[in-house]
Amino acid sequence: MAAADKILKMMENSSWVRRMFETGAALKAEYGPENVYDFSIGNPNVDPPEEFFRVLSETAALREPGQHGYMPNAGYPGVRAAVAAEIARDQGVDPGVEGTLMTCGAGGGLNVALKTVLNPGDKVLVSTPYFVEYGFYVDNHGGVLEPVPGGPGFDLDLNALEARMDKTTAAVIINSPNNPTGKIYDEDTIGNLGALLERKSRELGRTIYLISDEPYRKIVFDGAVVPSVFRHYRNSFAVTSYSKDLSLPGERIGWLAIHPEAEDRKNLVSGAVLCNRILGYVNAPALMQRVVGRLQGHTVDIDLYRRKRDLLCRGLSEVGFRFDVPRGTFYLFPEAPGGDDLKAVDLLREERILTVPGRGFGAPGYFRISFCVDDAVIENSLAGFRRAFARMG
Amino acid sequence: MAAADKILKMMENSSWVRRMFETGAALKAEYGPENVYDFSIGNPNVDPPEEFFRVLSETAALREPGQHGYMPNAGYPGVRAAVAAEIARDQGVDPGVEGTLMTCGAGGGLNVALKTVLNPGDKVLVSTPYFVEYGFYVDNHGGVLEPVPGGPGFDLDLNALEARMDKTTAAVIINSPNNPTGKIYDEDTIGNLGALLERKSRELGRTIYLISDEPYRKIVFDGAVVPSVFRHYRNSFAVTSYSKDLSLPGERIGWLAIHPEAEDRKNLVSGAVLCNRILGYVNAPALMQRVVGRLQGHTVDIDLYRRKRDLLCRGLSEVGFRFDVPRGTFYLFPEAPGGDDLKAVDLLREERILTVPGRGFGAPGYFRISFCVDDAVIENSLAGFRRAFARMG
Numbered sequence: 214m215a216a217a218d219k220i221l222k223m224m225e226n227s228s229w230v231r232r233m234f235e236t237g238a239a240l241k242a243e244y245g246p247e248n249v250y251d252f253s254i255g256n257p258n259v260d261p262p263e264e265f266f267r268v269l270s271e272t273a274a275l276r277e278p279g280q281h282g283y284m285p286n287a288g289y290p291g292v293r294a295a296v297a298a299e300i301a302r303d304q305g306v307d308p309g310v311e312g313t314l315m316t317c318g319a320g321g322g323l324n325v326a327l328k329t330v331l332n333p334g335d336k337v338l339v340s341t342p343y344f345v346e347y348g349f350y351v352d353n354h355g356g357v358l359e360p361v362p363g364g365p366g367f368d369l370d371l372n373a374l375e376a377r378m379d380k381t382t383a384a385v386i387i388n389s390p391n392n393p394t395g396k397i398y399d400e401d402t403i404g405n406l407g408a409l410l411e412r413k414s415r416e417l418g419r420t421i422y423l424i425s426d427e428p429y430r431k432i433v434f435d436g437a438v439v440p441s442v443f444r445h446y447r448n449s450f451a452v453t454s455y456s457k458d459l460s461l462p463g464e465r466i467g468w469l470a471i472h473p474e475a476e477d478r479k480n481l482v483s484g485a486v487l488c489n490r491i492l493g494y495v496n497a498p499a500l501m502q503r504v505v506g507r508l509q510g511h512t513v514d515i516d517l518y519r520r521k522r523d524l525l526c527r528g529l530s531e532v533g534f535r536f537d538v539p540r541g542t543f544y545l546f547p548e549a550p551g552g553d554d555l556k557a558v559d560l561l562r563e564e565r566i567l568t569v570p571g572r573g574f575g576a577p578g579y580f581r582i583s584f585c586v587d588d589a590v591i592e593n594s595l596a597g598f599r600r601a602f603a604r605m606g
Numbered sequence: 607m608a609a610a611d612k613i614l615k616m617m618e619n620s621s622w623v624r625r626m627f628e629t630g631a632a633l634k635a636e637y638g639p640e641n642v643y644d645f646s647i648g649n650p651n652v653d654p655p656e657e658f659f660r661v662l663s664e665t666a667a668l669r670e671p672g673q674h675g676y677m678p679n680a681g682y683p684g685v686r687a688a689v690a691a692e693i694a695r696d697q698g699v700d701p702g703v704e705g706t707l708m709t710c711g712a713g714g715g716l717n718v719a720l721k722t723v724l725n726p727g728d729k730v731l732v733s734t735p736y737f738v739e740y741g742f743y744v745d746n747h748g749g750v751l752e753p754v755p756g757g758p759g760f761d762l763d764l765n766a767l768e769a770r771m772d773k774t775t776a777a778v779i780i781n782s783p784n785n786p787t788g789k790i791y792d793e794d795t796i797g798n799l800g801a802l803l804e805r806k807s808r809e810l811g812r813t814i815y816l817i818s819d820e821p822y823r824k825i826v827f828d829g830a831v832v833p834s835v836f837r838h839y840r841n842s843f844a845v846t847s848y849s850k851d852l853s854l855p856g857e858r859i860g861w862l863a864i865h866p867e868a869e870d871r872k873n874l875v876s877g878a879v880l881c882n883r884i885l886g887y888v889n890a891p892a893l894m895q896r897v898v899g900r901l902q903g904h905t906v907d908i909d910l911y912r913r914k915r916d917l918l919c920r921g922l923s924e925v926g927f928r929f930d931v932p933r934g935t936f937y938l939f940p941e942a943p944g945g946d947d948l949k950a951v952d953l954l955r956e957e958r959i960l961t962v963p964g965r966g967f968g969a970p971g972y973f974r975i976s977f978c979v980d981d982a983v984i985e986n987s988l989a990g991f992r993r994a995f996a997r998m999g
Binding site for chain 1: 610614650676717742746857888
């Protein structure tokens with residue numbers, strides 16, 4: 214025996230997204246990359262904005278002593294101040310420098326938040342469909358993720374969530390705009406969720422935290438607004454990255470913010486800083502902290518994604534696929550005709566179209582299309598979608 | 607109750623290094639930074655080499671599509687090939703591209719290695735004195751760190767290590783050149799350790815891994831050579847960062863290599879890649895991967911550290927302190943005169959000299975001086991060392 218038992222088991226059940234990524238690599242090697250329509254992974258194809266390249270070059274050219282050295286584990290105070298000011302502008306609630314930690318992307322921030330609050334065996338609730346990595350992140354820190362079926366239109370089902378809350382419930386994770394559905398929970402829903410968490414925390418005698426994973430917050434269309442969790446519930450963490458809105462997923466840079474009025478906030482903040490350190494992140498990458506600190510308010514050209522969404526939705530709608538038009542993210546989550554998502558994904562793969570089955574997100578019967586690809590990939594794939602659709606029953 | 611019980615407890619017992627860091631910040635605010643002699647933290651003061659700045663600027667100016675996007679979780683294959691070739695050159699054993707993973711520094715690499723092999727309750731042995739973060743890293747993954755007293759001259763005590771090995775022992779961590787002692791274990795010691803691990807693994811019916819933490823491998827003086835663990839034991843991981851030898855600790859870039867003949871290597875490699883992903887690192891920072899890939903074989907000017915060591919050792923020796931002259935790292939670990947490390951550190955602090963008590967490394971009776979500081983800090987601190995020494999009893 215070599216690797217740990219749990220790790221061996223996890224490898225067997227490894228994520229569908231990565232499995233499709235590997236299938237894709239094999240298909241591309243066989244047929245050439247231009248003949249494979251890879252909608253399997255959320256790796257943005259839109260370039261970072263011009264401003265990013267300018268600031269990056271300037272920052273790289275600086276020669277201040279110690280600029281690639283350690284800084285406080287929470288990040289540069291100046292960068293955190295700039296981020297906190299942007300959060301205050303965007304959400305109307307200011308977490309302050311103290312409550313804003315720079316992290317190794319949202320993956321890092323979520324692990325820090327979870328380690329900070331989870332006691333062994335604690336439950337974390339999430340509404341389906343959901344980003345499958347949450348299960349690993351919660352397990353990393355001795356917790357158990359409990360998926361709760363979402364309501365109609367992939368909305369939160371607050372009654373179902375309430376029914377699952379008990380004394381072992383440490384947190385609820387939400388992800389809006391949602392991966393894989395593109396759904397944005399509306400202001401009333403978030404308000405009602407906040408009220409529910411307030412009431413259940415009182416009833417159960419333990420604080421249930423709300424952890425809001427928001428990497429797609431700025432990738433929204435048609436004037437959609439993403440409600441702020443901070444406005445509706447004080448015991449909340451907001452986590453995000455610059456992976457999607459600045460197209461920097463490889464650079465591992467994001468932040469974690471803690472509500473300014475969270476209960477026992479001092480310990481939460483110090484705990485998060487400790488966890489950022491002892492999880493081996495130590496701090497978010499120095500150079501990229503400085504870069505994003507200067508790019509608050511900047512994003513990639515969101516309209517490029519809007520155009521891709523429209524192109525894909527129009528094409529697939531004509532073929533006959535059924536789906537909710539996403540108002541955010543770069544994901545579409547259509548029904549698998551006939552209800553069998555594995556079959557749908559298999560038939561699409563025969564057309565060299567790579568997608569991910571909904572069961573990879575806790576929602577069999579659907580499949581996910583990541584449309585952060587060249588427009589030509591969308592256009593050229595439509596004939597294959599049509600042929601596969603005809604065989605889906 | 608807010609933060610998890612364990613995290614609250616950890617904060618109470620948080621690391622001495624960080625505690626001194628905070629004390630230092632307060633003293634500097636009161637007396638001005640130029641009047642505080644801060645030897646508390648291993649934040650290199652020597653600038654990265656010129657070549658680093660050249661390569662960084664070139665890499666930052668590149669405009670290849672997707673260059674800040676996701677790559678395989680293990681890192682860019684080209685970068686890993688360059689690193690593997692350097693390991694082969696330096697150590698005579700080639701881990702190959704497959705066996706070389708880019709990580710978020712050595713902290714990231716150690717967490718990945720530990721998560722890959724630890725089953726719940728497993729023990730990990732380490733010789734004292736040791737880098738205190740190991741305790742957190744092992745605990746992160748459900749293991750228990752067991753410090754084993756080192757032998758004379760801070761050498762490994764192989765008999766003591768053997769006596770603590772049982773069926774729950776998953777791994778031994780070594781750190782050579784050592785933080786905090788500067789000790790380099792010699793070729794015979796590593797050879798004997800390898801033979802011991804081979805024999806005990808057979809006797810106990812489980813593989814005991816050797817995890818070699820080597821961030822100071824290239825910071826050595828007087829022609830010292832650091833033996834390669836790969837040459838002496840196949841079930842080994844080597845972990846390092848570019849934090850010290852390129853002075854980039856804030857950038858969180860390093861690597862993890864798995865011996866090419868490790869038992870069940872395929873699962874170890876896949877397990878490590880999975881763990882790098884699910885621990886939330888996802889991948890090492892993209893830009894810095896590309897930069898260090900081009901800087902194999904480069905280091906900061908090591909002679910600057912040699913000079914600082916000589917300056918400090920000469921000065922403290924004249925004062926009367928007793929210590930082994932370190933042949934690597936930028937740490938000195940003198941005896942606390944009178945044997946009370948807390949008292950020694952307190953008396954030094956009264957002279958505005960910041961050091962770390964040996965008990966922070968599992969070795970009371972000593973204290974650590976990080977000499978990665980300006981020569982002037984060393985020179986100007988000597989009078990204070992002399993006054994404090996006189997009061998140490």
